[in-house]
Amino acid sequence: MLTMDDIIREGHPTLRKTAEEVEVPLTSENKQLLEKMMEFLVHSQDPEIAEQYKLRPGVGLAAPQIGISKRMVVMRTTDQQDELVEYAFVNPRIVSHSAETTYLESGEGCLSVDREVSGIVPRYARIKIEAYDLNGNKVVKRLRGFLAIVFQHELDHLNGIMFYDRIDENDPFKKPLPPQEVIKRNELDE
C-alpha cells in the first residue's frame, strides 16, 4: 500500500515537470497504479487506517505526487447531493469553463506541502472536462463546487503547478472579481 513515505514533497523536481500523456487503453501497470492511488485515498479517509499509518486525509492525488510523471489523477469526495464520487482520470483536460471564479474559504492544502499556506486560490467555478477512465472509455463531465476545485488542483499537478503559485503574493486574500462586476467606463466621460 501507498503511505506518506511514497509522497514526494515540495522541492522535488518531479512536482515541477509537465507530466507525460498516458497511452490509452491503459497498460495493466498503469491501471494498477491508478487503483493503488485510489486505495490511498480510501485508506486516508478511513479514521482507523489513517491513524495507524499516519496518513493525511486526502480527496485527490496526482501520479506526479508519488514521483510518477504521468497524466493520471484520482479524486474521492462527496458531491453537492452528498453522494460519494470516485473518479480515476487519464489525460484529463478542461474543454471549457465559466468566466466566474470561486475559491475555498479555508484555502487549499496539499499532500506534498508540509506547511500551512494561507490565501485565496482562484479556481473556475464550473468546468467541462474530458478524460479517459480506467477502462479506456472517454468521459465528458461537468463539474462545479468542491469537485471542480479538486479537479483543477489535480490538473495543476500534471502541469507542474502548486496551489500557492495561484495566490496573489502582494495581496493573498484579494477576492477575485466576479465577471458581473467588470468595471464599466463611466458614460459621462464620453
Ligand code: FHF
Ligand atoms: C487534499 N485534503 O486532499 C487536501 C490536503 C483542493 O493533489 O482537502 O495534494 F479529507 C492532491 C473533506 C474536505 C475531507 C477536505 C484539493 C486538495 C487536494 C491532496 N481534505 C483535503 C477531506 C479534505 C489535497 N492533494 C490538505 C491533504
Ligand code: ZN
Ligand atoms: Zn496537491
